[in-house]
Amino acid sequence: MKITIASGKGGTGKTTLSTNLTSYLASQNRKVVLADLDVEEPNSAIFLKGKLKTEQVFNKMVPKWDSTDCTLCGKCAEVCNFNAIIDLPNEIRVYPALCHSCYACSELCPTNSLPMTPERIGEICEYDSDNFSLVEGRLDLGQEMAVPLIAGTIDFVDEKFDGYIKLLDAPPGTSCPVIEASRYSDFVFLITESTPFGLNDLRLAVETMRVLKQNFGVIINRYGIGDNGVEEYCQVENIPIVTKVHNDKEVAKLYSKGELIYPKIEHFKNSLDEIVEFIGGIK
Template structure:
């Protein structure tokens, strides 16, 4: 099963034409102020770590964009004046592509909180495809909260970088994050040859396995821009993908449960 967790701009589906087998709303729970019950005690804005609630005179304001659905306000309100209510923030879609199951979630335009959608998607996959041996999760880039949510339960993480100063900078941050999460990981160098060897030297110094080096190729770029898979045209890419898969599986099997 392949799962696109880059819910703000999922693009794995550009390479597949599958049959839609399931679709459902992704929901986010947010508090809804009940003025008739509220005593204006002022506790709810104090317990919200995300500043999603404000007391303005005789009114309690809730900012759904800032809410992380932690339930603190609802659970601690002494008069139950902030019941949690569902809000549709996006869609989850499950496709069948030959023998591949492909799942993606997409946030509605204007939504800012990706974590809830990512968590819902992971829960759906864990329930429906529990018996599947290989589950690949396409994570959003960076080191922000959505990345943490996407990778925190992974058996192995593949970090994609480029041999440029910007690529090295982002890689060092990603490595630090994975080490804090205590996740085994390796690096794939994309567009190999466009820059210097600083990324390779960094990986060697930090004892980070380089799983593959994808060459900078116009042909690859043309195939990618046309929404085509590159491995059928490049035997060396197919070989690299096989090596990555074998390494990931062997590492995951050695890791403690």
């Protein structure tokens, strides 16, 4: 079973919830793995203090100029729609950060002067704790292609953790990265707050999930701070509310120290119980 935890914007408690849920499921002897797919800013490892087990370089394929037979015809630069290749009077320059790995330049080159070669864009780290695993995709600074690394991290988890409950902590937003993190899951939890802000973000996230034809439910975080807008919206749209996590400064305090919440706060644990029960009901 694969479940994505997503939210329209950052700071809604996505990481707090996914790290706590992972640890809680593990404490009940469930086989569980958490994948942190917020590859630009992964910080689940701050909360789940596991031991680094494996570290794997993640590459993307990019063309590399081989001058031997090159006639400097410029076809490569012409077919690259991402401006990743510049043909200068005496040389061809490749800019890997702009490359989408479409292979067009390499395969359409009449002299095979641009063989595709691996180039590091980040790494996939696996952490082990007593009873659960955490896998984290980490994009190198200055790299922009988050999607291939997200896909690679999910593949890594799929291969290594067959039969586990797989929780995917998605990056924020509604753009390509969150779509990649959601589209192949069995279910998506959308986390939001019960404020006009939260509702606005939720609407965008719901729109995204509907285009993906994805099954989803809503978790209301910091419940009690705002109005009833989110609940009313969910009712009208027929979206299940999985649980309401109550607003509590103590939660924020524990979070600020990088500590897990549920061992110390009962109402938070009750919310996790509701989530676990809900997961049990997913086909």
